[in-house]
Amino acid sequence: MTEMNMVQALNSTLDLLMSKDSSVVLLGEDIGKDGGVFRVTDGLQAKYGPERVIDTPLVELGIVGMAIGMAVNGMKPIAEIQFQDFIYTAMDQIINQMAKIRYRSGGDYTVPMVLRTPYGGGIKGGLYHSQSGETYFAHTAGLTVVTPSNPYDAKGLLLSSMQLGDPVIFLEPKRLYRSIKNDVPDGEYTVPIGEAKKIREGNSISIITYGSMVPTVLSTVEKNNVDAEIIDLRTLLPMDLNAIMDTVKKTGRVMIVHEAPRTLGMGAEISAIISERAIDSLLGPILRVTGPDSPFPYRMEDYYLPNEKRIMKAVNKLMTFG
Amino acid sequence: MSEESDERSKFIKAYTAMVLSRTLDKKIMSAQRQGRVGFYTPTMGQEALQIGASMALESDDLIYGYYRDVPLMLHRGVPMENIINQIMGNSADEAKGRQMPSHYTAKAFHFMSVQSPVATNLPLAAGAAYAMVYQKKKSVVLTTFGDGSTSTPDFHAAMNLAGVFNLPVIFLCENNGWAISLPVEKQTKVEIWTKAEAYGIRGIRVNGNNFVETYNAVLEAVKRAREGKGATLIDAISFRMGPHSTSDDPTKYRSETVEEGSEKDPLVVTENILKGKKYIDDKMIDGIKTKAQKLVDDKFNECEKIKPPEPMTAFTDVYKNMTWMLKEEVEDIL
Numbered sequence A: 001m002t003e004m005n006m007v008q009a010l011n012s013t014l015d016l017l018m019s020k021d022s023s024v025v026l027l028g029e030d031i032g033k034d035g036g037v038f039r040v041t042d043g044l045q046a047k048y049g050p051e052r053v054i055d056t057p058l059v060e061l062g063i064v065g066m067a068i069g070m071a072v073n074g075m076k077p078i079a080e081i082q083f084q085d086f087i088y089t090a091m092d093q094i095i096n097q098m099a100k101i102r103y104r105s106g107g108d109y110t111v112p113m114v115l116r117t118p119y120g121g122g123i124k125g126g127l128y129h130s131q132s133g134e135t136y137f138a139h140t141a142g143l144t145v146v147t148p149s150n151p152y153d154a155k156g157l158l159l160s161s162m163q164l165g166d167p168v169i170f171l172e173p174k175r176l177y178r179s180i181k182n183d184v185p186d187g188e189y190t191v192p193i194g195e196a197k198k199i200r201e202g203n204s205i206s207i208i209t210y211g212s213m214v215p216t217v218l219s220t221v222e223k224n225n226v227d228a229e230i231i232d233l234r235t236l237l238p239m240d241l242n243a244i245m246d247t248v249k250k251t252g253r254v255m256i257v258h259e260a261p262r263t264l265g266m267g268a269e270i271s272a273i274i275s276e277r278a279i280d281s282l283l284g285p286i287l288r289v290t291g292p293d294s295p296f297p298y299r300m301e302d303y304y305l306p307n308e309k310r311i312m313k314a315v316n317k318l319m320t321f322g
Numbered sequence B: 001m002s003e004e005s006d007e008r009s010k011f012i013k014a015y016t017a018m019v020l021s022r023t024l025d026k027k028i029m030s031a032q033r034q035g036r037v038g039f040y041t042p043t044m045g046q047e048a049l050q051i052g053a054s055m056a057l058e059s060d061d062l063i064y065g066y067y068r069d070v071p072l073m074l075h076r077g078v079p080m081e082n083i084i085n086q087i088m089g090n091s092a093d094e095a096k097g098r099q100m101p102s103h104y105t106a107k108a109f110h111f112m113s114v115q116s117p118v119a120t121n122l123p124l125a126a127g128a129a130y131a132m133v134y135q136k137k138k139s140v141v142l143t144t145f146g147d148g149s150t151s152t153p154d155f156h157a158a159m160n161l162a163g164v165f166n167l168p169v170i171f172l173c174e175n176n177g178w179a180i181s182l183p184v185e186k187q188t189k190v191e192i193w194t195k196a197e198a199y200g201i202r203g204i205r206v207n208g209n210n211f212v213e214t215y216n217a218v219l220e221a222v223k224r225a226r227e228g229k230g231a232t233l234i235d236a237i238s239f240r241m242g243p244h245s246t247s248d249d250p251t252k253y254r255s256e257t258v259e260e261g262s263e264k265d266p267l268v269v270t271e272n273i274l275k276g277k278k279y280i281d282d283k284m285i286d287g288i289k290t291k292a293q294k295l296v297d298d299k300f301n302e303c304e305k306i307k308p309p310e311p312m313t314a315f316t317d318v319y320k321n322m323t324w325m326l327k328e329e330v331e332d333i334l
């Protein structure tokens, strides 16, 4: 066990993966000598050389396309997009190649790779260094989408992602990169893909959340002594249906919290799943506390991010419903 | 005015803008270290090429620039407050404090709002040029970007479009040798100006540290564009004297530097050109620098007192009319 933040956990996991399997390579912008703008790949090029830790030219669609070509041919690439906001030029590669190769080739060809990228606000990054675009990926069959909320899960999910045999979009909440420390086991373990985690037991209300909002939800609930159960989804596609159903049936009151805009965000799908399958368990409406349907602002970013006040407003509304 | 005194005043104006820009650059960098500014991408080293380009433009030409274009803006006449207010994201900022620092907008000067994803302004420049031709306007479009940006699909798409439609665009590559940590030799296997040939447009290379050379090259490109002779790609070779941004530590990846005040510093190059022509002497240089420092300090202090934007401004201008969803959300937030 070593106490680490998420950057250290990811860095040491990449190191572990590379040391065990020579088919693992990293590629991205400024990941080599510079060690990545968030330092996630720090020191790895010095250790494994520029053939395995590849500083690419500035071309996201090239990074993703090349990684797919490597993955199809026996390598296990882990590609980095410097900020999730810049992934959009690679969307055709992601949606029309990465996600569809297994299907379109009758299962002949597969794409075992991981595409890592930091997402989310709270670092004063404005419009283009703050976006939470998980819905774009979670709307695409063929992709698997995960997001850790702490260093332990970051390592476990990365190890699982590399064993999956299909492409994984690995979304790293950059606001939490250095703000949380966990004891992380030194060896291998996994956090299974598709498995949520109940991070707090409660009886009155269920709060379903993930990634960057997890610490905010947890501290709000604890500070205000809410008898809330908190589910950290960890995998966004496919979601953990059992974890959602169990908590809904237990508390009958459900809230969803995410940073991405409300319209067609993950909350919309979770809400639909619940209303299709467990409407008779509900004691009130399913409420969403999310980012607004507007671009992410710079100076006023605190107004954008869901916070204690807004979460408690929804909690109170739900607890006093009916 | 005689031709010589015309050139003299043009050159002194160029040098004055360079000094102003350098002074502002250093002010913002030190303010950032003191926590008074959130972030900044310094422009140190790229002053001469930008100002050379600006000198060749008319006031109704359009600019699709990028996050390092402060010298160009200042030379064009954009008030310094516009730049400082943007960096502070205060209520006087033209874009209402919405964008991260270094993402300027100056509509009155036809300086298009800057985005972060690099080179995505280039196809827009092609579209803007098409619009100018279509509307029978004489304006041309200058678009700027870094050496790293030439690897993007947007760069190649825009060059191809400009070639196919014979558009009045000047593609000015501010080749500072680096894209964060990647040196230009690892960005592309050929010299950037040679890429023009593949798209049937003119490509040239200039010494970007020499403002006269850049000015003449852009002037020629502008003239050709206005005459309907199409686009030019100008590879202006320069050097990024500072870090990529205030978040960057260049000692991790490079050892070479260009020291301020050294022979390679474009300000020194410019001083030598002006001194050679006897347009300026050390006393005038001192005067220009002293005046710039006072102006920068005064403006900075003034702008720092301006209050932040009203929270509501975070949510307006998404559309002409706010959606019902956003109305509901804003009500919950505020």
Ligand SMILES: Cc1ncc(C[n+]2csc(CCOP(=O)(O)OP(=O)(O)O)c2C)c(N)n1
Binding pocket: A029, A058, A060, A082, A086, A089, B068, B116, B117, B118, B145, B146, B147, B148, B149, B150, B174, B176, B178, B179, B180, B240, B244
């Ligand atoms: C599409 C895209 N990918 C990545 C980034 C992150 N990034 C910001 S600036 C930069 C380097 C740009 O280098 P260059 O084009 O040479 O311009 P310079 O900063 O050197 O002036 C990178 C990779 C970005 N802004 N946009």
Ligand SMILES: [Mg+2]
Binding pocket: B146, B147, B148, B174, B175, B176, B177, B178, B179, B180
């Ligand atoms: Mg550059």
